Amino acid sequence: MSETKMDENEDSSIAATMGFSGFGKKARTFDLEAMFEQTRRTAVERSKQTLEAREKEEQLSNKSPVIKGAPSSSGQKKTKASGSSSGSEDSSDDELIGPPLPPNVTGDHGDELIGPPLPPGYKDSDDEDDEEHEDDDNPVKDIPDSHEITLQHGTKTVSALGLDPSGARLVTGGYDYDVRFWDFAGMDASLQAFRSLQPCECHQIKSLQYSNTGDVILVVAGNSQAKVLDRDGFPVMECVKGDQYIVDMANTKGHTAMLNGGCWHPKIKEEFMTCSNDGTVRTWDVSNEKKHKGIFKPRSVQGKPVIPTCCTYSRDGKFIAAGCQDGSIQIWDRNMSVHTKFHCRQAHTPGTDTSCVTFSYGGNVLATRGGDDTLKTWDIRKFKNPLNVASGLENFFPMTDCCFSPDDKLLITGTSVKRGIGDGKLLFFDVVTFQKIYEIQVTEASVVRCLWHPKLNQIMVGTGNGLAKVYYDPNRSQRGAKLCVVKTQRKERQAETLTQDYIITPHALPMFREPRQRSTRKQLEKDRLDPVKSHKPEPPVAGPGRGGRVGTHGGTLSSFIVKNIALDKTDDSNAREAILRHAKDAEQNPYWVAPAYSKTQPNTVFAEVDSDEEEPDNEPEWKKRKI
Known part of the structure; x- marks a missing residue:
């Protein structure tokens, strides 16, 4: 009350000073506590009515009286609600806020449900965590193989696959020397490649890979010079060829024998690596095609050079790994090219071509696919013995590869089969237990290449009969093959002719008036009848000939x-x-002789023969002159 009186005194003093009696209407004041109390009581009454209505419905449905003494959460809530209406404001924490709980919900105040009732099929977070844990234990559900599309590369083996980092374009190469470009966003249901070329002429394609930025493609073929193409297939650079007469390969500027493989550096976009039958692994820079950047020379136990059959970078780009023909796996530090950082001499059977070496996404596990029909995993920190070994996986191709799933839980590889005997399979192994947990029968030919793209979550497979298959799941996969399967096949466009713009001039003079424009079909028919526009050949000339043209008869000597x-x-x-x-x-x-003697000897004089000089008829034959 004292504050109110002080406010009134201040208002009266200000009014006397300003010379008027008041400031107009006073602002309305609200008693918030009273409003909250009124709202609370209204909510309690509504909760009572709703609870009573539900109890009546249950009595009618069950056709049995409700036992009053039975303990129920609804009875407790009702008691709390009635007690709160007559109690003090200190007990507001125990009152019912919001709609009432259903009768089947029991428990303490800490377990009470706040908000609307849950649906009957709802599972709390603990159950969800259990289910997620079960799904994590079963990685087969993450394999996207519910749908597939088939891309027809050719009739021979698809020996190379490459997919750009964004997953928009796929490039395939094969034993038919062709490199085909596939654009998922631009393809329709006909699944046709938008470009085909032969970058290395008559050499089989060994490897294709996009750079980490996706702007260029590394092409490794059966020759000694790797090429770099842009996204559209135009050449960017070609590695120089070395001198095959130099003994020390470190003194040559490039490879001197057939290439076996190559890949891009994962961090440096201008650097790539190749390995060759000349016994070297070389690194290159796109901006310098005249000489290699670095060279690594694998050695056997006796110190002799061995041929590297495959090579790769580690995920961080610090290490370079190569599988060699003597069965060894050798790993170098990228900055130290002389001695190996890690090596295992008896990784695979000597004399077999190790077809693939790849690192896991974690970086510590290395997987190798051997020509001895095995698949092995290694821990580079303990590189003497393999972690796991799977045998009996036939391998007929020197580029059969293996790859890890994006979550590093699965390891996949393909198997080779002879023609007409069985189907080629894509096998999935658990990385921890190394048990075969899943397989896909691809086609009646060998499975050579496999690729699991982490962004698209789709699996690309190259086979021995010229097919490139893409496996995907509509729910788990992104873009890629999902973009082209929904597009209808385009119709072939009809031949179109260029027409000039037709200007309508109704009041022009007849000599300047243009003829009325007709349809394209009628105009083509009219032009066909015109000998000048249709370039009709001229008929042969009848008679002796005219205008410099030879007649029908007598045109030639014969x-x-x-x-x-x-x-x-x-x-x-x-x-x-x-x-x-x-x-x-x-x-x-x-004509011939007489005109020459017409003036000097007009009368012809012939030679006269004397009778004495006449040859007697009785002269012997040997005396007669021989003519």
């Missing part, structure tokens, strides 16, 4: 002779008569 012979009706059977026919004409109009 035809002229044939024509004259056919028209000549003289009989040349009597040669004397044929000659004497021209005697009178020759005498009157001499």
Whole structure:
């Protein structure tokens, strides 16, 4: 009350000073405590009514009286609600807030349900955690193989697969020397490649890989020079070829023998690596194609050079691993190229080609696919003995690979089969137990390449009969094959002709007026009848010929002779008569000899022969002159 009086005194003093009696209407004041109390009582009354209605419905449905003495949460809540309406404000913490609980909910205040009742099929967080734990224990559910699409690369083995980091484009290479580009966003249901080329002419494609930025592609073929192409297949650089007559391979600028594999550096986008039959592993820089960047030379136990059949970088790019033809696995520090950091001499059977070496996403586990039909995992920190071994996996190709799942729980690889004997399979192994937990029968040919993309969550497989298959799950996979299977096949476009813009001039003079524009089909038919527009060939000339053109008959010497012979009706059977026919004409109009003597000797004088000089007829034959 004292504060109110002080406010009134201040108002009266201000009014007297300003010269007017009041400031207008006073602002309304609200008693918030009273409003909260009223709201609380209304909620309690509504809760009572709802609870009573539910009890009546249950009595009608069960057709049995409710036992009053039976303990129930609803009775306790009702008692609390009635007691709270007559009690003090200190007991407001125990009152019912919000809609009442269903009768079947029991428990202490800490377990009471706040908010609307849960549906009957709801499971609390503990149950969800248990189910998630069960799902984690079963990694088979994470394999995206419910759907598949087939890309027809050709008829020969698909020996290389590459997918860019974003998962938008797939590139395939094979034994038919072709490299095909597939764009998932641009393809329709016909599943046709948008480009095909032969970057290395008549050499089988060994490896294809996009860089970590996805702008260039490394192409490794059966020749000694690796190539780098851009996303559209145009050449960017080509490695230089070394001198095969130099003994020390470190003194040559490039490889001198067939390449076996290659890959990009995971961190440095300009660096890539290749291995060759010349016994070296070389690193390159895209900006310098004249010389390699670094060289690593695998050695056997005796110190002799051995051929590396596959190579790869570690996930952080610090180590370089190579599988060699003597069965060894050798790992170098990228900055120290002389001595190996880790090595295992008897990793696989000597004399077999180790077809793949790959690191897990964690970086400590190394998986190798051997030519001795085995699959092994290694811990690089304890590199003497393998962690796990799986045998009996046939391998007929020098590029059969293996890869880890994105969560590092599974290891997949393919098996090879002979033609017409069984199906090639894609096998899934648990990394911890190394038990085969799943398999996919791909096709009636060997499974050569396999790739599990972490962003798309899709599996790409290359087979020995020219197919590239993509496995995906509509619910677990992203983009990729899901983009092209929903598109309808495009219709072939009809031939179109370029037409000029037609300007309508109704009041133009007849000499300037353009003809009325017709449809394309009618215009084409009209142009076909026009000999000039349709380029109709000119017909042969009848008669002797005109305008510099030869006539139909007599155009050539043979035809002229044939024509004259056919028209000549003289009989040349009597040669004397044929000659004497021209005697009178020759005498009157001499042509050959007589014109030369017409002035000096107009009268022809012939030689006279004496009678004495005449040869007697009785002269012997040996005295006669021989003519």
